[in-house]
Amino acid sequence: MKVASIENSKFSPLKEKYFPDCDLHPLHSTLSKKYYTEYFSGNYKIKFQDVSFIVFDEIQAYCIVGLTISTDINGFFALDYYGMPSYYKEYEDIPFSHNKKIDKCIKKHIQNLFNKFDFKKIRYVNNDNLLSVLPLFFLKNSCSQSIYLTQVINLGNPIEDIKYGLRKGHKAAINWLYKNINTKIIFSKNIKKSDINEFRKLHIKASGRETRTKKTWDVQYDMIKNNEAFIVIGERDGSLIAAALFQYSNDTCFYSVSASNRNMFNKPVSHILIWEAIIYAKKIKCKNFELGEQIYDYKNKENEFNISSFKRGFGGQTIARILVSNG
Numbered sequence: 001m002k003v004a005s006i007e008n009s010k011f012s013p014l015k016e017k018y019f020p021d022c023d024l025h026p027l028h029s030t031l032s033k034k035y036y037t038e039y040f041s042g043n044y045k046i047k048f049q050d051v052s053f054i055v056f057d058e059i060q061a062y063c064i065v066g067l068t069i070s071t072d073i074n075g076f077f078a079l080d081y082y083g084m085p086s087y088y089k090e091y092e093d094i095p096f097s098h099n100k101k102i103d104k105c106i107k108k109h110i111q112n113l114f115n116k117f118d119f120k121k122i123r124y125v126n127n128d129n130l131l132s133v134l135p136l137f138f139l140k141n142s143c144s145q146s147i148y149l150t151q152v153i154n155l156g157n158p159i160e161d162i163k164y165g166l167r168k169g170h171k172a173a174i175n176w177l178y179k180n181i182n183t184k185i186i187f188s189k190n191i192k193k194s195d196i197n198e199f200r201k202l203h204i205k206a207s208g209r210e211t212r213t214k215k216t217w218d219v220q221y222d223m224i225k226n227n228e229a230f231i232v233i234g235e236r237d238g239s240l241i242a243a244a245l246f247q248y249s250n251d252t253c254f255y256s257v258s259a260s261n262r263n264m265f266n267k268p269v270s271h272i273l274i275w276e277a278i279i280y281a282k283k284i285k286c287k288n289f290e291l292g293e294q295i296y297d298y299k300n301k302e303n304e305f306n307i308s309s310f311k312r313g314f315g316g317q318t319i320a321r322i323l324v325s326n327g
Contacts (some may be wrong), residue, residue, distance in 0.1 A: 165315025
């Protein structure tokens, strides 16, 4: 078994063949890397060194590990993936006889990083029930585990069943909104630069300030042009009142960002934007629709609790993943 780090000439062709962006979670795509690099460097002055690698042999590649070394303004090192949790993905089923060799390769490579850097922060999310060698290594090196909850809708179900799973209040809101606003899907073939610029202006107005650089919006425009994202907009009397962007890959459509102008329309509009996104994500053959983290701590995180409750109103299931971290 061999390791191809990202600077190795074999890395890119192996990734393109065995782990293309369309087969990864949308937050792990090349354009997502570009987005988060700009977001965290622009907002928090964080620098990233990509140390991702692929384990392979003469026959095929077996797994990819997404890792970056993040350096903050104080010079502290973190091991994550462009400010998000690092990840591990296997290519199909690994032959049992190869497991020990692959694990040995990964442990040796990660140990070399630990020997060179004093990581003040480590973050990794395990999406499977079984822990791979990577989280087990972290757990043996001062990390601990916690549960990360996210809401996921199975798009393999008939749309009638998905609609049946909507909370009663959500159904009423969607039906009312259909009569009072117009919606439109913005995707690769109809996107104009003015669409993303109008979304940006709406986001600034809703936030009361510009929360991220213009370049991050340019990257999201590229995501749409590259068939990795789409926008759902809501209009009234020809004016934009709400918009939401959703990233996607073959497997997952992910609810990314939204904004609305309550001065123009004082009713919540997100219900219909998300519902239209669910319909479109099913149409383009995504398997799952991920609404994001679920928080149940009403006492200490009331706002996050309310947002989580709103997301659960679209049905689906609350999925438990294992977050491995040291802080």
